[in-house]
Amino acid sequence: MKKHLKLGFHDALRVLNSAKKVMVVSHVNPDGDTLGCMLALGLALMQKGKKVLLACQDNVPTRFQYLPGSELVQTECREKVDVAVAVDCGGEKQLGRLRAAFFKARSTVQIDHHDFGDAFGRYRCWIRSVGGRRDRVPSYP
């Protein structure tokens, strides 16, 4: 991981720790990557006492509805949040109709594991994939 990206990770943690209300957004036509990341992060933030909105433009596909928290995912968001987090989104277009709500947040964070894509979050962290298809997941202190 490059130094500036690592700094982005710690900045993102600081911003998330100080937030009261957080929105986590998955990309359009959600797959297991984006949903797994959104739900894991969202549930972890809830356990820390944050108010969390889980959002995706499109409904959770039936094959992923067994995932814990998938029933909480909403397809729109009208609330203003302290921090909006985009997960697995290679560009802001992947936020779909949630783009406006995302950029209304006081701060924005972009978490991704792809080496390509556009930077659009105020804080960005790339989690490099290791060991073939199994991605390394950072712990959330």
Ligand SMILES: [Mn+2]
């Ligand atoms: Mn994906």
